[in-house]
Amino acid sequence: MELHSVKLRLQEHLSDGMVTVVGSGLSCAEGLPGMGELANYLLTNIGSNLEEDDSTAWKEIGRLILSKGLEAALLAMPPTPALETAISSATAELISERERSVISEVFSGKRKLRLTRLLSHLVKPPSGLTIVTTNYDRLVEIAAEEADLGADTMFTGRFAGQLNENESRMSFCRGITMKPRRAASLQFRHRAIVCKPHGSLDWYARNGRPVFYAGELTGVSRLIITPGHNKFRNGYESPFDHHRSKANEAIDRASRFLVLGYGFNDDHLETHLSPSIRAGKPTLMLTHSLSAVARDFAFKFPRVIALEHAQKSGVTGTNAIIEQQEFFFPNIAIWDVDSFVTEVLEP
Incomplete structure (x- = not known):
C-alpha cells in the first residue's frame, strides 16, 4: 500500500462521531x-x-x-x-x-502539546468533543484550552469545586437564539468533555465528598485509582462512577474511535470499548508500541488501523497494520501524534 493512500485513509477517519481515548503513552511522549x-x-x-x-x-x-x-x-x-x-x-x-x-x-x-496540535484538526460537535483518558495528569485539559476549547470535567468552582455535570455544561453556554414558533436554542462554546474514570490530580476528598482544586494541597487525599486492587476501583465511588458512566455512554454512541497511547488494559472501559471495536466501529490507534491486545485487534478486525514505531535493517519508521496486513514505511514517524499532524494533517 502506498503511503499517499494511507494518509488519505487517516484523514478520512477523523470525521464526525469520533471519541478519542488517551492513555499513558501520550503523556509519556510529553515527558x-x-x-x-x-x-x-x-x-x-x-x-x-x-x-x-x-x-x-x-x-x-x-x-x-x-x-x-x-x-x-x-x-x-x-x-x-x-x-x-x-x-x-x-x-x-x-x-x-x-x-x-x-x-x-x-x-x-x-x-506546544501534541494533543493541542491534533485538536485543532478534529471535528467539534455542538454537544462537545469527548475525550476519555485513564491518566491522572491534566495535560488533556491544558491541551484543550490551548486549542481554544473549553475543558469540561463536570466540576464547577475554583475552590473545593463540586461535581455537577449540568452546571458545568451550562457554564459553556454563550448565548440563546430565539426563532418564531420554535423552542429557544442554546449556543455553546466548543468544548472537550474530559472523562477521567481513574481520577485526576486535582480531585481531592473533603468531608467525605469529592471536590476539585487546581492547586497543591498537603495532608489531603487525592482521588486517583492506582494500579492493582484499589478501594475506589472496588467500590466505584463518586466521582469515578460518574466519569466512568459518561465515558462508556460516549463509547456506546460513538461511530468511530481514535486511540492514542492506550494499551486496552482497563477493565472498566473494556466492557464497552472492546465490544464496540469487535462490532466493527472504525478505530485508529497511534502508539509507540502496540500492546498484545491492541495488536490482536488490528489483525483480527479489518476496520482497525494501527500505527507504531518500528525499525528494520537499521532504518526507523512506522509499522502500519491496515486491513489485517502489515506495512513498513521508513523514515516517517506517523505513529507519533506530533509527526501525524505534520505529515498527515498539515502536509
Missing part, C-alpha cells in the same frame, strides 16, 4: 513517567515510615514488582490500606512534579 519509572520511584520512596506488617508486605510486593512489573505485582498481592495510601501519595507526587515542568514550558511558550 511524564511511565509505569517502569513509577515502579522504580515507588520502590525508592516507600518503606521508611511503614508499620512492621506493612513494611513486610511492601518488601514482598517489591520483589514481585522486580520480577513481574508494577501492575501485575499489585494484582497478585493487593496492598494493605496503609500501603495503598502510600502508593497513591507517591504516585501523585511523582506525576505532579513532572507535570509542573511540562505545564511551565507550555505556559511560557517553550512547548
Whole structure:
C-alpha cells in the first residue's frame, strides 16, 4: 500500500462521531513517567515510615514488582490500606512534579502539546468533543484550552469545586437564539468533555465528598485509582462512577474511535470499548508500541488501523497494520501524534 493512500485513509477517519481515548503513552511522549519509572520511584520512596506488617508486605510486593512489573505485582498481592495510601501519595507526587515542568514550558511558550496540535484538526460537535483518558495528569485539559476549547470535567468552582455535570455544561453556554414558533436554542462554546474514570490530580476528598482544586494541597487525599486492587476501583465511588458512566455512554454512541497511547488494559472501559471495536466501529490507534491486545485487534478486525514505531535493517519508521496486513514505511514517524499532524494533517 502506498503511503499517499494511507494518509488519505487517516484523514478520512477523523470525521464526525469520533471519541478519542488517551492513555499513558501520550503523556509519556510529553515527558511524564511511565509505569517502569513509577515502579522504580515507588520502590525508592516507600518503606521508611511503614508499620512492621506493612513494611513486610511492601518488601514482598517489591520483589514481585522486580520480577513481574508494577501492575501485575499489585494484582497478585493487593496492598494493605496503609500501603495503598502510600502508593497513591507517591504516585501523585511523582506525576505532579513532572507535570509542573511540562505545564511551565507550555505556559511560557517553550512547548506546544501534541494533543493541542491534533485538536485543532478534529471535528467539534455542538454537544462537545469527548475525550476519555485513564491518566491522572491534566495535560488533556491544558491541551484543550490551548486549542481554544473549553475543558469540561463536570466540576464547577475554583475552590473545593463540586461535581455537577449540568452546571458545568451550562457554564459553556454563550448565548440563546430565539426563532418564531420554535423552542429557544442554546449556543455553546466548543468544548472537550474530559472523562477521567481513574481520577485526576486535582480531585481531592473533603468531608467525605469529592471536590476539585487546581492547586497543591498537603495532608489531603487525592482521588486517583492506582494500579492493582484499589478501594475506589472496588467500590466505584463518586466521582469515578460518574466519569466512568459518561465515558462508556460516549463509547456506546460513538461511530468511530481514535486511540492514542492506550494499551486496552482497563477493565472498566473494556466492557464497552472492546465490544464496540469487535462490532466493527472504525478505530485508529497511534502508539509507540502496540500492546498484545491492541495488536490482536488490528489483525483480527479489518476496520482497525494501527500505527507504531518500528525499525528494520537499521532504518526507523512506522509499522502500519491496515486491513489485517502489515506495512513498513521508513523514515516517517506517523505513529507519533506530533509527526501525524505534520505529515498527515498539515502536509
